Amino acid sequence: MIECIGLDTGYAGTAVSRQIDLTVRDGELLSLIGPNGCGKTTLLRTMAGLLPPQAGTVRAESRDLCAMTERELARFRAYLPQLRETPDITVGALVGHGRFPYLGFSRQMTAHDREQVDRAMEITGVSAWRHKKLRQLSGGQRQRVYLAMTVAQDTPVLLWDEPATYLDVGSRLAVMELARKLNHSGKTVVMTLHDLSDALTLSDRVCLMDGTGQVVMTAPPEEVFRSGALDRVFAVRAEQVRLASGGLSYVFTPESGT
Amino acid sequence: MERRIKQDDRNTPVRLAGLAVVLLVLVALSLLLGSTRLSPVQVVRAALARDWEDTGLRIFLYVRLPRTLGGILCGCGLAVAGAVLQVVLNNSLAGPNIIGVNAGAGFASLVVMALFPRSMNLLPAAAFAGALACSLLIYGVARWTGASRMTLILAGVAVTSVVNAASACLRYLFPDILAAYNSFSVGTLNGVTMGKLWAALPYLAAGLAAALLLSGEMNVLLLGEEMARSLGLKVERCRLLLILTAAVLAGASVSFAGLIGFVGLLVPHAARILLGADNRMVVAGSALLGSASVLLCDLLGRVMFAPYELPVGVVLSLVGGVCFVALLFHRRGGKLHD
Numbered sequence: 001m002i003e004c005i006g007l008d009t010g011y012a013g014t015a016v017s018r019q020i021d022l023t024v025r026d027g028e029l030l031s032l033i034g035p036n037g038c039g040k041t042t043l044l045r046t047m048a049g050l051l052p053p054q055a056g057t058v059r060a061e062s063r064d065l066c067a068m069t070e071r072e073l074a075r076f077r078a079y080l081p082q083l084r085e086t087p088d089i090t091v092g093a094l095v096g097h098g099r100f101p102y103l104g105f106s107r108q109m110t111a112h113d114r115e116q117v118d119r120a121m122e123i124t125g126v127s128a129w130r131h132k133k134l135r136q137l138s139g140g141q142r143q144r145v146y147l148a149m150t151v152a153q154d155t156p157v158l159l160w161d162e163p164a165t166y167l168d169v170g171s172r173l174a175v176m177e178l179a180r181k182l183n184h185s186g187k188t189v190v191m192t193l194h195d196l197s198d199a200l201t202l203s204d205r206v207c208l209m210d211g212t213g214q215v216v217m218t219a220p221p222e223e224v225f226r227s228g229a230l231d232r233v234f235a236v237r238a239e240q241v242r243l244a245s246g247g248l249s250y251v252f253t254p255e256s257g258t
Numbered sequence: 259m260e261r262r263i264k265q266d267d268r269n270t271p272v273r274l275a276g277l278a279v280v281l282l283v284l285v286a287l288s289l290l291l292g293s294t295r296l297s298p299v300q301v302v303r304a305a306l307a308r309d310w311e312d313t314g315l316r317i318f319l320y321v322r323l324p325r326t327l328g329g330i331l332c333g334c335g336l337a338v339a340g341a342v343l344q345v346v347l348n349n350s351l352a353g354p355n356i357i358g359v360n361a362g363a364g365f366a367s368l369v370v371m372a373l374f375p376r377s378m379n380l381l382p383a384a385a386f387a388g389a390l391a392c393s394l395l396i397y398g399v400a401r402w403t404g405a406s407r408m409t410l411i412l413a414g415v416a417v418t419s420v421v422n423a424a425s426a427c428l429r430y431l432f433p434d435i436l437a438a439y440n441s442f443s444v445g446t447l448n449g450v451t452m453g454k455l456w457a458a459l460p461y462l463a464a465g466l467a468a469a470l471l472l473s474g475e476m477n478v479l480l481l482g483e484e485m486a487r488s489l490g491l492k493v494e495r496c497r498l499l500l501i502l503t504a505a506v507l508a509g510a511s512v513s514f515a516g517l518i519g520f521v522g523l524l525v526p527h528a529a530r531i532l533l534g535a536d537n538r539m540v541v542a543g544s545a546l547l548g549s550a551s552v553l554l555c556d557l558l559g560r561v562m563f564a565p566y567e568l569p570v571g572v573v574l575s576l577v578g579g580v581c582f583v584a585l586l587f588h589r590r591g592g593k594l595h596d
Contacts, residue, residue: 001592048488050484050487050488051467068494070487070490070491071490073490074488074489074490078488079484079488080485080488081482081484081485081488083482083484084481084482084484084485085348085480085481085482085485087480087481087535088530088535089477089480089535089536093536094478094481095488097477097478097481098406098480098489100490100491101489101490102473107474153489189560
């Protein structure tokens with residue numbers, strides 16, 4: 001469980017969001033949505049312990065995040081930033097880095113570490129590329145490999161910052177499916193998403209932020225949709241559509257459109 | 259592509275061993291060749307007979323041995339310093355001079371030459387202290403202004419230019435030190451003594467050990483700062499430790515060999531091309547390859563125009579530059595680490 005209590009996020013001197021109260025429940029899949037620049041990433045980084053709160057606290061399992069060591073944090077949550085380097089290493093080596101928080105002084109992987117790496121590669125479907133260089137892969141494939149690394153970190157909580165942005169539709173849906181699969185296997189998943197229909201169809205709850213960085217509401221997708229808050233925050237008209245398969249999806253049209 | 263990947267996986271230890279063998283051969287040649295050719299049998303015989311007056315043995319002990327050891331140590335120190343800095347700054351153009359090693363050492367040695375011309379034995383210690391002080395100053399300025407990789411590089415450029423200007427002032431005010439400074443600034447192993455080496459050895463050993471111990475952290479650092487932090491790496495502390503390591507390694511090397519350029523910049527790239535991107539291998543490979551290239555170039559400088567000698571720094575830039583271009587051609591299509 002992650003609790004943000006009276007949390008102000010931001011950087012030295014400039015607050016991005018004020019007075020956020022948000023509780024991420026164990027085992028839930030929560031999406032942070034909001035317009036560009038509203039502070040989703042800042043909130044996610046603060047929840048990851050990578051950015052100190054400007055005020056208030058973030059607690060993980062009732063412990064203040066600030067009181068945890070880097071290593072303890074790295075065993076509690078895995079965080080995937082949106083922008084990353086592409087080092088000249090193999091897929092296997094990159095996923096292996098996920099085990100860094102568990103390595104001893106000699107930095108040698110144990111049999112257990114290797115097992116975890118294999119498992120992470122299997123779940124995320126990247127085993128076949130193990131010996132390939134990261135730079136030989138497409139953007140969507142690289143994304144899966146980075147996700148595999150966060151899985152290898154073997155943490156109860158996964159924090160992904162825009163894991164699907166810049167991906168083609170197939171790769172994007174593969175990432176969404178992976179998020180759901182990991183969530184079903186017991187992981188708590190928090191991610192920032194730009195695609196609202198993904199966020200609404202996939203998540204247990206969504207946390208909607210407005211352009212000023214305030215949390216408008218945190219609720220199940222259906223409830224957020226019915227409240228009409230999406231229309232206000234994004235200046236669009238949201239519609240729920242029933243698919244031929246029976247599932248629900250959402251489409252968005254311009255506010256002023258017909 | 260497929261071929262290169264396999265090499266990365268399996269052949270790396272073999273290649274490392276190959277480098278070690280090359281280094282051993284060069285050590286033997288460096289001990290025996292020069293203006294006087296020594297016969298190993300004769301040297302061993304004289305040593306066993308404890309004939310300390312034997313000319314061959316004296317050359318071996320007081321000229322060849324310190325010179326060879328000096329080549330090994332400074333090549334290893336500068337190359338590993340460069341390998342470390344290229345990772346810390348994530349910049350393929352980084353070398354020891356970017357953190358002010360050359361500027362600091364050059365300035366300190368000029369001060370000694372100008373103000374204490376009778377105590378030239380202060381030179382190594384002063385060069386070492388100058389290199390270290392300049393690196394710390396640059397790190398301090400960078401930290402104060404933001405501590406990103408870019409501010410460090412910019413702070414390096416700014417501080418280096420100030421220190422170099424101060425050096426130029428000294429050279430104008432004390433023109434008689436130019437001759438001595440010239441040989442220091444080019445970099446030469448001529449005149450290396452065991453005493454200077456003993457003074458530098460503990461720093462080099464500690465620096466090399468630190469670089470090897472931190473090579474796992476260097477791999478994580480290459481994933482980017484945010485990623486490294488999220489994996490539990492104390493990025494700030496790790497970066498400071500690595501910069502300190504590089505400053506100590508390069509400063510100690512410069513203290514007895516002068517401002518040898520090039521090794522720290524290009525040897526780490528060559529090591530990466532040969533051994534792959536894993537920094538555990540790159541550090542070890544840079545150590546071996548750095549030593550080997552300095553020894554080779556020193557040897558060439560000694561024999562090419564014998565009885566005249568070219569300083570190792572000059573030969574290094576000449577031969578090394580050409581070899582490196584050849585290496586780049588060989589790997590056409592591949593990318594430099596950047």
